[in-house]
Amino acid sequence: MIDTVIFDLGGVIVNIDRDCSVKAFQALGLKDAGTYLDPYHQSGIFLELEDGRLDADEFCERLGQLCGRPVSFLQAQEAWMGFISGVPGERLAYVESLRKDYQVCLLSNTNPFIMEWARSARFTPQGRALDVFFDQLFISYQMKCVKPHRQIFRQVLDTLGAKPEHILFVDDGPANIETAKDMGFLTLMPVNGTNWIPDVQKVLANAVTRRNRGR
Structure with a gap:
């Protein structure tokens, strides 16, 4: 029985465009931005930001050192926002x-x-923030851990008091899906930019059918 659905953000809830973000960081002066940024897993100071080792101010300072110029919060945010290419309302x-x-x-x-x-x-044209659509947000830099490490999935299970076999995990990252599947989660891996709603509906409907047959 599925009682919980967990979604990824980039590539699932919102569409992403890595190349646009790479170009934005290059424009700030980080010429090798492409070596740091990945659709699924960052490296260097970008990873340290996502796993909570650096806060926003520390990231701006380190980024400024790499770029050879001061970088403000808003400048760094604009470059990061290059990743976001759309927030489909139907999702x-x-x-x-x-x-x-x-x-x-x-x-x-x-x-x-x-x-x-x-x-x-600013998240939606209707003025609704991300939080209102979910019961709970699990954010890597707050948890001091990133996918695909098993630790972050264990933290989620402990917080929810849930069993992995009762959870559908929807993520576009192959390594993330592999870890979740190995830990017993039900999984679905959509492709960035595609309409995954029918696929989720099918998985959930099949789970209900199996539950009814077992009664």
């Missing part, structure tokens, strides 16, 4: 509708720059 509406029957959570490798935007009224 948010579907996620919100699931809360009638399921506990719905978010588990994201992300950073304070993107979260400042996402958790504000």
Whole structure:
């Protein structure tokens, strides 16, 4: 029985465009930005930001050193926001509708720059922040750990008091899906930019059918 659905943010809830963000950081002076940024897993100071070893101010300072110029919060945020290429309203509406029957959570490798935007009224044209669509947000830099490490999944399970076999985990990262599947989660790996709603509906419907047959 599935009683919880956990979604990734980038590549699932929102569409992402890594190349746009790389170009934005290059424009700030980080010429080798492409070596740090990955659609699924960052490296260097970008990873240290996502796993909480650096806060926003420390990241700006370190980024400024690499760029050879001061970098403000807003400049860094604008470059990070290059990752976000769209926030499809139909996905948010579907996620919100699931809360009638399921506990719905978010588990994201992300950073304070993107979260400042996402958790504000700027997230949607209707002025609704990311938080209102979910029962709980699990944010990597707050948890001091990133996917695909097993530790972050264990923290989620401990916080929810849940069993992995009762959770559907939806993520576009192959390594993240592999870890979750190995730990016993039910998984679905959509492709960035595609409409995954029918696929989630099918998985949930099949789970209900199996439960009814078992009665």
